[in-house]
Amino acid sequence: MMDYTDRHARYLWRLISRHTLLYTEMITSAALLHGDVSRLLAHHPDERPVALQLGGSDPRTMAEAARLGVEFAYDEINVNVGCPSDRVRSGRFGACLMAEPKTVADCVEAIRRAVDVPVTVKTRLGIDHHDSYDFLRQFIATVQAGGGEVFIVHARKAWLQGLSPKENREIPPLDYEQVYRLKKDFPELEISVNGGIRSLNEAMRHLQHVDGVMIGRAVFDNPWMLAEADRKIFGGDSESPERSDVVSIYTEYCRREMEQGVRMTELIRPLMGLAYGLPGARRFRHDLSQQARRPDASPVRIVRAWEALEANITGGGSYKVFETDESGAG
Numbered sequence: 530m531m532d533y534t535d536r537h538a539r540y541l542w543r544l545i546s547r548h549t550l551l552y553t554e555m556i557t558s559a560a561l562l563h564g565d566v567s568r569l570l571a572h573h574p575d576e577r578p579v580a581l582q583l584g585g586s587d588p589r590t591m592a593e594a595a596r597l598g599v600e601f602a603y604d605e606i607n608v609n610v611g612c613p614s615d616r617v618r619s620g621r622f623g624a625c626l627m628a629e630p631k632t633v634a635d636c637v638e639a640i641r642r643a644v645d646v647p648v649t650v651k652t653r654l655g656i657d658h659h660d661s662y663d664f665l666r667q668f669i670a671t672v673q674a675g676g677g678e679v680f681i682v683h684a685r686k687a688w689l690q691g692l693s694p695k696e697n698r699e700i701p702p703l704d705y706e707q708v709y710r711l712k713k714d715f716p717e718l719e720i721s722v723n724g725g726i727r728s729l730n731e732a733m734r735h736l737q738h739v740d741g742v743m744i745g746r747a748v749f750d751n752p753w754m755l756a757e758a759d760r761k762i763f764g765g766d767s768e769s770p771e772r773s774d775v776v777s778i779y780t781e782y783c784r785r786e787m788e789q790g791v792r793m794t795e796l797i798r799p800l801m802g803l804a805y806g807l808p809g810a811r812r813f814r815h816d817l818s819q820q821a822r823r824p825d826a827s828p829v830r831i832v833r834a835w836e837a838l839e840a841n842i843t844g845g846g847s848y849k850v851f852e853t854d855e856s857g858a859g
């Protein structure tokens with residue numbers, strides 16, 4: 530998710546779940562070929578497994594970009610055929626490519642030749658008035674002929690004219706049945722469903738019909754929902770982590786990142802949902818943003834904000850505890 534699933538967010542989420550597959554924001558193949566590759570593809574080895582999502586429609590450029598992704602140790606290359614924004618459309622990639630299944634197939638084929646990691650496609654149910662099940666089935670069949678074996682389907686179509694990207698994530702209705710039907714018609718393919726899934730219990734219900742579930746906004750809003758994923762979804766027997774341990778490790782990560790010049794305001798964004806549902810969550814967010822904006826911002830204040838939240842919970846909600854360390858030693 531653009532501006533959300535950056536490397537800091539992924540680092541945090543990986544502390545919460547070991548086995549969930551994480552995705553980068555979409556990066557265009559052109560940006561990778563002409564831009565600052567090291568900055569665009571930088572990630573911490575502990576984030577893995579991570580899929581790199583590419584936007585583009587030129588098979589050669591996409592293959593080249595995928596090669597760079599694998600050089601930077603990404604575990605999967607995902608092709609974006611779902612983004613409806615104008616900017617993306619004028620660059621001829623994203624959801625508008627549903628109207629050009631052969632182009633998508635050619636990209637998948639070229640990428641598969643170039644790299645030896647899985648190549649997957651994220652798509653929609655349809656675009657504009659191309660919204661019949663037959664249209665979707667034909668799209669999938671064509672991309673399958675180019676070697677596509679794994680599809681993640683955002684279970685709503687995109688309106689390319691007249692709706693903003695935000696509206697395009699809310700207005701066209703969700704239709705999970707079409708994704709389930711795809712799995713029945715293409716049992717040999719790996720089909721995952723995406724869109725509007727807010728809990729692991731919901732995810733488990735979808736898993737009775739499809740192979741995987743992708744969750745976007747709900748994880749950003751409430752990253753702790755991943756805490757049970759390893760056990761519930763992947764069948765492991767590991768204990769869920771403690772939130773306070775996650776906060777300490779992430780704070781240490783922030784300290785290292787800040788030494789490299791990363792601003793604390795950037796680093797605290799993924800933490801904003803960590804207290805989701807707990808008493809004092811609002812105050813926690815407020816404390817974090819206040820602290821991050823200070824000229825002497827220090828990552829230790831993340832731990833302090835967390836301790837204040839915990840003290841608030843054990844102290845019955847009085848929330849007086851957070852004190853700013855004026856000495857700057859924090």
Ligand SMILES: Cc1cc2nc3c(=O)[nH]c(=O)nc-3n(C[C@H](O)[C@H](O)[C@H](O)COP(=O)(O)O)c2cc1C
Binds near residue numbers: 532609651745746
């Ligand atoms: C702010 C924002 C940015 C997004 N950026 C991307 C993106 O870069 N690539 C992509 O495939 N989908 C992107 N999406 C769409 C999500 O991946 C997902 O398909 C959509 O939000 C529906 O799933 P959800 O209800 O679980 O969030 C974005 C969504 C949001 C809210």
